[in-house]
Amino acid sequence: xxxxxxxxxxxxxxxxxxxxxxxxxxxxxxxxxxxxxxxxxxxxxxxxxxxxxxxxxxxxxxxxxxxxxxxxxxxxxxxxxxxxxxxxxxxxxxxxxxxxxxxxxxxxxxxxxxxxxxxxxxxxxxxxxxxxxxxxxxxxxxxxxxxxxxxxxxxxxxxxxxxxxxxxxxxxxxxxxxxxxxxxxxxxxxxxxxxxxxxxxxxxxxxxxxxxxxxxxxxxxxxxxxxxxxxxxxxxxxxxxxxxxxxxxxxxxxxxxxxxxxxxxxxxxxxxxxxxxxxxxxxxxxxxxxxxxxxxxxxxxxxxxxxxxxxxxxxxxxxxxxxxxxxxxxxxxxxxxxxxxxxxxxxxxxxxxxxxxxxx
Amino acid sequence: xxxxxxxxxxxxxxxxxxxxxxxxxxxxxxxxxxxxxxxxxxxxxxxxxxxxxxxxxxxxxxxxxxxxxxxxxxxxxxxxxxxxxxxxxxxxxxxxxxxxxxxxxxxxxxxxxxxxxxxxxxxxxxxxxxxxxxxxxxxxxxxxxxxxxxxxxxxxxxxxxxxxxxxxxxxxxxxxxxxxxxxxxxxxxxxxxxxxxxxxxxxxxxxxxxxxxxxxxxxxxxxxxxxxxxxxxxxxxxxxxxxxxxxxxxxxxxxxxxxxxxxxxxxxxxxxxxxxxxxxxxxxxxxxxxxxxxxxxxxxxxxxxxxxxxxxxxxxxxxxxxxxxxxxxxxxxxxxxxxxxxxxxxxxxxxxxxxxxxxxxxxxxxxxxxxxxxxxxxxxxxxxxxxxxxxxxxxxxxxxxxxxxxxxxxxxxxxxxxxxxxxxxxxxxxxxxxxxxxxxxxxxxxxxxxxxxxxxxxxxxxxxxxxxxxxxxxxxxxxxxxxxxxxxxxxxxxxxxxxxxxxxxxxxxxxxxxxxxxxxxxx
Numbered sequence: 001x002x003x004x005x006x007x008x009x010x011x012x013x014x015x016x017x018x019x020x021x022x023x024x025x026x027x028x029x030x031x032x033x034x035x036x037x038x039x040x041x042x043x044x045x046x047x048x049x050x051x052x053x054x055x056x057x058x059x060x061x062x063x064x065x066x067x068x069x070x071x072x073x074x075x076x077x078x079x080x081x082x083x084x085x086x087x088x089x090x091x092x093x094x095x096x097x098x099x100x101x102x103x104x105x106x107x108x109x110x111x112x113x114x115x116x117x118x119x120x121x122x123x124x125x126x127x128x129x130x131x132x133x134x135x136x137x138x139x140x141x142x143x144x145x146x147x148x149x150x151x152x153x154x155x156x157x158x159x160x161x162x163x164x165x166x167x168x169x170x171x172x173x174x175x176x177x178x179x180x181x182x183x184x185x186x187x188x189x190x191x192x193x194x195x196x197x198x199x200x201x202x203x204x205x206x207x208x209x210x211x212x213x214x215x216x217x218x219x220x221x222x223x224x225x226x227x228x229x230x231x232x233x234x235x236x237x238x239x240x241x242x243x244x245x246x247x248x249x250x251x252x253x254x255x256x257x258x259x260x261x262x263x264x265x266x267x268x269x270x271x272x273x274x275x276x277x278x279x280x281x282x283x284x285x286x287x288x289x290x291x292x293x294x295x296x297x298x299x300x301x302x303x304x305x306x307x308x309x310x311x312x313x314x315x316x317x318x319x320x321x322x323x324x325x326x327x328x329x330x331x332x333x334x335x336x337x338x339x340x341x342x343x344x345x346x347x348x349x350x351x352x353x354x355x356x357x358x359x360x
Numbered sequence: 361x362x363x364x365x366x367x368x369x370x371x372x373x374x375x376x377x378x379x380x381x382x383x384x385x386x387x388x389x390x391x392x393x394x395x396x397x398x399x400x401x402x403x404x405x406x407x408x409x410x411x412x413x414x415x416x417x418x419x420x421x422x423x424x425x426x427x428x429x430x431x432x433x434x435x436x437x438x439x440x441x442x443x444x445x446x447x448x449x450x451x452x453x454x455x456x457x458x459x460x461x462x463x464x465x466x467x468x469x470x471x472x473x474x475x476x477x478x479x480x481x482x483x484x485x486x487x488x489x490x491x492x493x494x495x496x497x498x499x500x501x502x503x504x505x506x507x508x509x510x511x512x513x514x515x516x517x518x519x520x521x522x523x524x525x526x527x528x529x530x531x532x533x534x535x536x537x538x539x540x541x542x543x544x545x546x547x548x549x550x551x552x553x554x555x556x557x558x559x560x561x562x563x564x565x566x567x568x569x570x571x572x573x574x575x576x577x578x579x580x581x582x583x584x585x586x587x588x589x590x591x592x593x594x595x596x597x598x599x600x601x602x603x604x605x606x607x608x609x610x611x612x613x614x615x616x617x618x619x620x621x622x623x624x625x626x627x628x629x630x631x632x633x634x635x636x637x638x639x640x641x642x643x644x645x646x647x648x649x650x651x652x653x654x655x656x657x658x659x660x661x662x663x664x665x666x667x668x669x670x671x672x673x674x675x676x677x678x679x680x681x682x683x684x685x686x687x688x689x690x691x692x693x694x695x696x697x698x699x700x701x702x703x704x705x706x707x708x709x710x711x712x713x714x715x716x717x718x719x720x721x722x723x724x725x726x727x728x729x730x731x732x733x734x735x736x737x738x739x740x741x742x743x744x745x746x747x748x749x750x751x752x753x754x755x756x757x758x759x760x761x762x763x764x765x766x767x768x769x770x771x772x773x774x775x776x777x778x779x780x781x782x783x784x785x786x787x788x789x790x791x792x793x794x795x796x797x798x799x800x801x802x803x804x805x806x807x808x809x810x811x812x813x814x815x816x817x818x819x820x821x822x823x824x825x826x827x828x829x830x831x832x833x834x835x836x837x838x839x840x841x842x843x844x845x846x847x848x849x850x851x852x853x854x855x856x857x858x859x860x861x862x863x864x865x866x867x868x869x870x871x872x873x874x875x876x877x878x879x880x881x882x883x
Contacts, residue, residue, distance in 0.1 A: 222752045233730045241713040241745035
């Protein structure tokens with residue numbers, strides 16, 4: 001008894017400290033998503049020759065891993081925004097529609113033509129690109145305000161409130177484009193989704209910037225605490241003096257802004273705006289990424305890193321399936337099976353069941 | 361009271377050792393939940409052919425006792441005898457098989473199934489000696505017979521939902537009877553019934569009683585208790601106050617037993633404040649015509665620093681409603697609030713917090729604790745919310761604040777980073793008190809701060825609060841324990857059906873005169 005008391009008093013000398021640290025690591029919420037990603041990459045290592053090879057061509061890094069990161073960029077952005085919404089016990093299924101709106105607005109305003117200037121082809125945009133991007137993000141912001149007001153102001157169920165924009169938003173984008181695909185002819189715009197900086201895809205810098213911004217917000221402001229409090233117990237949070245309505249409005253606006261940026265990235269990457277298909281079902285992948293990352297749909301505790309890892313799992317999975325030459329028809333099924341397994345591993349009920357099976 | 365009842369009652373009471381043995385006898389029942397003693401040495405004797413009413417305030421232990429009786433919780437200690445045989449039901453099904461059937465407040469039947477199906481659900485009679493298809497015809501005949509026993513003649517083929525609640529209640533009773541119940545427990549069956557329906561139910565209960573059924577009836581309506589009961593057992597704070605013949609216990613006596621008369625066991629909780637203190641206190645808040653439709657008729661009152669202002673009344677009398685108006689949790693639709701002489705609009709809790717007001721809600725789980733967050737997060741939450749989103753309290757300072765309050769209030773927790781949901785009720789309550797104390801309020805509203813926590817934690821909390829009050833904090837204190845309010849308050853407002861029943865200074869009222877004011881008889 002006294003020995004254990006002593007060891008508590010001198011925590012540094014506790015001989016069980018390493019074991020406890022090991023246990024803490026095993027219980028870390030990020031363990032499962034990271035392990036899932038590692039297993040996936042390990043499979044790739046054995047099945048796909050040269051999977052981890054990275055080459056330097058024309059000052060750009062090329063390779064499967066870089067490719068996965070690059071292609072996951074829009075999803076990572078959407079998942080970051082979705083994380084905050086889900087943490088407040090909400091959900092935003094209008095992400096794909098906002099992607100379409102932002103892409104369409106940008107593409108229409110930039111448009112672009114090739115002008116011969118003294119025999120040299122030059123690109124000219126309809127409107128300065130900065131203005132066009134700002135307008136696209138502004139449209140996304142308005143979408144977020146709309147969602148946020150429906151949820152926080154009118155108290156609509158988040159899934160219903162955002163369902164309205166999910167349907168209406170894509171319709172609006174299609175109206176703007178007349179159902180046509182709008183092609184962009186303006187080189188600088190392509191940099192956003194397809195350019196390289198310091199040898200890395202530029203889109204990764206956007207994601208990193210957004211991640212750092214969020215991390216700073218979480219650390220240097222009380223945003224994280226307030227979001228969790230509202231997600232776990234909105235009534236108690238309001239009585240403790242938190243502006244719950246303003247906070248909820250904020251997370252929907254932020255989520256839409258992330259979706260808007262993802263939309264710019266996607267339309268820059270495909271050099272056009274496709275109101276019918278751009279970002280289609282991206283919201284579902286984003287929700288999946290957040291869930292895979294260990295954030296509960298019941299709100300409360302959330303993990304930004306987890307959501308990024310979740311997005312990478314989804315993209316790595318897609319990549320693996322394609323690389324292995326699995327027919328596209330099977331793709332969806334395989335994907336859902338893997339997702340099912342990862343989600344199963346996160347279910348406390350299943351864990352209890354499996355551990356009792358192992359014991360008996 | 362019928363002659364037969366009287367006779368039976370006398371017989372049972374005067375000759376407990378005679379041939380009429382109790383149908384159900386509980387003795388020495390103890391039950392605790394994580395540090396809270398819900399039942400202490402509770403006994404209950406239920407005789408065949410009597411309606412026995414179990415009374416007590418919220419939290420007195422009525423529902424815990426019923427749950428022990430019906431096998432939901434195993435008792436920590438104590439014995440249960442059913443017709444002299446020791447029983448230990450492990451589930452409601454087992455209790456039912458033993459012959460103890462329960463009808464709950466919320467009718468737990470299937471509204472879209474027929475009356476007959478509801479009565480026999482899970483035990484449908486089958487053809488071919490129980491192995492064939494369901495024998496619908498037999499089921500209907502038997503259902504009709506069971507209902508006829510209650511003088512209820514309805515079409516058993518129609519869905520249950522077409523019948524009024526009282527009939528549904530009766531169907532639930534029939535269902536209980538069909539498993540040959542010897543003991544019937546009715547847990548607040550009348551809460552959602554109107555007067556005529558209650559009478560219908562009582563007719564049935566009397567019939568069953570006269571047939572020899574032992575009926576345990578749980579209610580909080582005084583009128584109904586006297587209309588139907590032969591005997592009454594009163595619980596208070598998990599202890600049996602006593603077992604009385606209904607005819608020998610006056611209403612006022614019964615209320616006294618329920619709320620705890622002068623000889624209450626926790627009389628030691630918080631000494632009265634010295635009287636001179638209240639004269640010196642500066643006026644902090646002035647409410648004039650403060651009211652809200654459907655919640656509180658307009659009230660005038662003043663709150664002074666260094667003074668405990670008690671709000672007294674039954675559940676739903678407007679106590680909590682007043683607190684919520686003062687905290688801006690609900691918007692007042694009439695009257696004004698001035699703080700330190702200046703009229704202020706309290707449109708939301710933020711406004712109230714900025715005006716120096718704190719509010720410990722009566723509903724710890726729903727309106728207080730953020731269960732999955734740490735003790736530290738919970739303690740600093742209101743302070744952080746007041747500082748604003750951008751002015752984050754440094755981690756080190758947060759830990760300091762939390763550790764200080766954990767020490768001062770004696771909060772028992774493994775660590776300040778432990779989720780608050782893992783703490784016992786009393787310690788959660790202390791952490792929530794710390795949340796408000798951390799904002800250094802000028803006024804603190806405590807709505808049932810001691811509900812559902814053990815006596816020790818209760819005393820610690822009240823001692824601490826009274827100490828703070830002596831240092832100049834204005835306190836609004838709400839409790840359904842009238843003795844507690846009387847003991848702690850310098851002045852009190854008695855509320856009755858959302859109306860003011862008058863304001864009184866310390867010493868102007870005692871418990872019985874408070875009860876008279878609450879009951880609407882002038883003090």
